Amino acid sequence: MKRLLVFVLLIVLLTACQEQPTYVDNGTPGQIRAVFFFDDNKNGVMDDGEAGVQAQAIVGIAQEISCPPTSTPSFVDTDASGVHEFKNLKPGKYCLYLNNGFSPTTKLTQEAYVSSDLTTMVFFGIVR
Numbered sequence: 001m002k003r004l005l006v007f008v009l010l011i012v013l014l015t016a017c018q019e020q021p022t023y024v025d026n027g028t029p030g031q032i033r034a035v036f037f038f039d040d041n042k043n044g045v046m047d048d049g050e051a052g053v054q055a056q057a058i059v060g061i062a063q064e065i066s067c068p069p070t071s072t073p074s075f076v077d078t079d080a081s082g083v084h085e086f087k088n089l090k091p092g093k094y095c096l097y098l099n100n101g102f103s104p105t106t107k108l109t110q111e112a113y114v115s116s117d118l119t120t121m122v123f124f125g126i127v128r
Contacts, residue, residue: 023113025091030114032089032122034059034096036082039105039125046123052082053126058099061086067095068109075099089114096122103127 023030036053037046060073078084086094097109105125112120 023091023093024115024118026116028116029088030091030116030118030120032061032086032094032096032112032114032120034061034078034084034086034122034124036078036084036098036124036126038128040128042105042125042127044106044125046125050125052078052080054078054080054082055102058102059084059096059124060099061094061096063090063092063094065093067093067111068097069095085119091116096124098124098126 035046036055036058037050038053039046040050041047054077056077057075058078060075062069062071062073064070076084091114094112094114095109096112098104098106100108103126105127106123110122110124112122114120
């Protein structure tokens with residue numbers, strides 16, 4: 001009886017510990033809004049009063065398991081407020097990374113999980 005109890009508890013624990021998906025896929029796309037800002041106090045957070053950065057060829061994106069990705073993406077520009085939206089993305093894990101021509105206050109590569117019908121925010125801080 002003890003062995004049966006131990007076996008059942010082991011199965012329950014293994015089932016409960018399995019990784020749950022970190023995104024929702026109901027068949028519709030999602031998006032990522034990447035925000036680039038001047039991190040004046042260099043704390044890695046976009047605080048009130050810190051402005052977005054309009055820049056050319058600043059961010060790349062790849063849908064890969066590894067981050068940084070093994071493929072080389074095209075870098076894209078931001079708008080006047082430092083935002084670039086990646087639209088109509090298949091739900092799943094993405095890797096975004098900052099063109100290393102900038103001095104970052106956040107990580108150069110960041111993982112983002114896209115869920116159907118939702119916008120995932122990713123922030124990149126850089127030094128003026």
